[in-house]
Amino acid sequence: MVIAGPPEYMGKRRLFILAIFVCLFAFSCGRELMAEHKHADNHLTAYNHSLATILVEYASAVYMSDLTELFTWTCSRCSGLTAGFDIIELLVDVEHCLQSFVGVAKDLNAIVIAFRGTQEHRSKLVSIQNWIEDLYWKQLDINYPGMPDAMVHHGFYSAYHNTTIRPGILNAVERAKQYYGDLNIIVTGHSMGGAMAAFCGLDLVVNTEAKNVQVMTFGQPRVGNAAFASYYSQLVPNTIRVTNDHDIVPHLPPYYRYFPQKTYHHFPREVWLHNIGVGSLVYEVEKVCDGSGEDPDCCRSVAGNSIADHLVYFGVELMCETWRSCGIVMDSLAKEYGKMDVKGNIVFSRDSILRMKTETNTGGDRM
Ligand SMILES: *[C@@H]1O[C@H](CO)[C@@H](O)[C@H](O)[C@H]1NC(C)=O
Ligand SMILES: *[C@@H]1O[C@H](CO)[C@@H](O)[C@H](O)[C@H]1NC(C)=O
DSSP: OOEESOSOOOHHHHHHHHHHHHHHHHHHHHHHHHHHHHSOOTTSOOOOHHHHHHHHHHHHHTTOOBHHHHHTTOSTTSSGGGTTOEEEEEEEETTTTEEEEEEEEGGGTEEEEEEOOOOOOSSSOOOHHHHHHHHTTOOOOEEOTTSTTOEEOHHHHHHHHTSSHHHHHHHHHHHHHHHHOSOEEEEEEETHHHHHHHHHHHHHHHHSOOSSEEEEEESOOOOBBHHHHHHHHHHOOSEEEEEETTBSGGGOSOOOTTOTTTSBOOOSOEEEEEEEEETTEEEEEEEEOOTTSOOTTTGGGSOOOBSHHHHEETTEEOSOSOSSOOOOBOOHHHHHHEEEOTTOOEEEEOHHHHHHHHHHHHOOOOO
16 A cells, blocks of 8 residues: 655644545445455455566566567566566567567466557557557457357457467467476466456466466456356456556446446456545555456446556556557577567577576477
């Protein structure tokens, strides 16, 4: 909890404000307890604040455009709580302007997979505003395979499932497990990257039978209907969807209460970051929401009207340093590790380094 504001209040006024806060807290705690009972959501994960502050740094780092710095984990966002990360694979789908990495965070005892949010379209410059405007009109236009009645948006689904990203990720996870043992898997991402993180987490559970998959997204849009949300939360219960104050993106594509069969529906569990306060005395609060996915007392209780709230979570910037390009910055070191296909998509792989490690351990050559 962050407490900001001047301490110089007159006695009476301070008491009055304190009384208001005691009421506010009592009220919100009471509501939370009621929500816990209302929904049988005990299978859902507990929220861990310190883990969130670590993962938001991974979700921020994946936006970096200097691929060598990212691949060697020396970028300006590659320090702090993510220092020492062992990156295994960096994937750049130039064709669809997507970026993602897989690596091992030894302090978390986990494989971490991170997805970048929307940056720019290959053919025309699409600013974040345009991207957000488009979100209003996204249709639930394909069935999620193998899940009757579960509908999702084709574009979000394809960004993960029908690009060079998915095969690269699955391959890297497999290699990470071979070399580091059966670690937990944590998938994260911001904005569109959050949507991809959700599809990736589900894919790992359903199609690779991975256990201990955890998903935490920041400012993620809705991706499917209520049937999809229900399958998702059964299969990936260890999911936290962090939303920030008036961030517009978690409100999109819209949720229409009166058309339950037709509408988008978030999966649980939301954690809503917001400020409450009087005058200059402002508290930042994290509200752990109910198991419905669409808790009316969380971000839905306010208007989603802020792009600024979309771009900074926990004080960490979630965007590229520049809006101008989806450009690729590569030097000789990057070229040494990078493999490019005919469409210009790139995979940076630590195969050679990992192979050296195992050769000394087991004498095997697994690649
Ligand atoms: C929360 O996550 C941090 C970082 O992974 C970990 O050290 C801590 O033990 C976790 N706390 C709980 C209560 O699980
Ligand atoms: C996958 O992408 C290809 C080419 O971009 C396209 O022709 C195909 O219809 C897509 N498939 C799905 C299921 O989206």
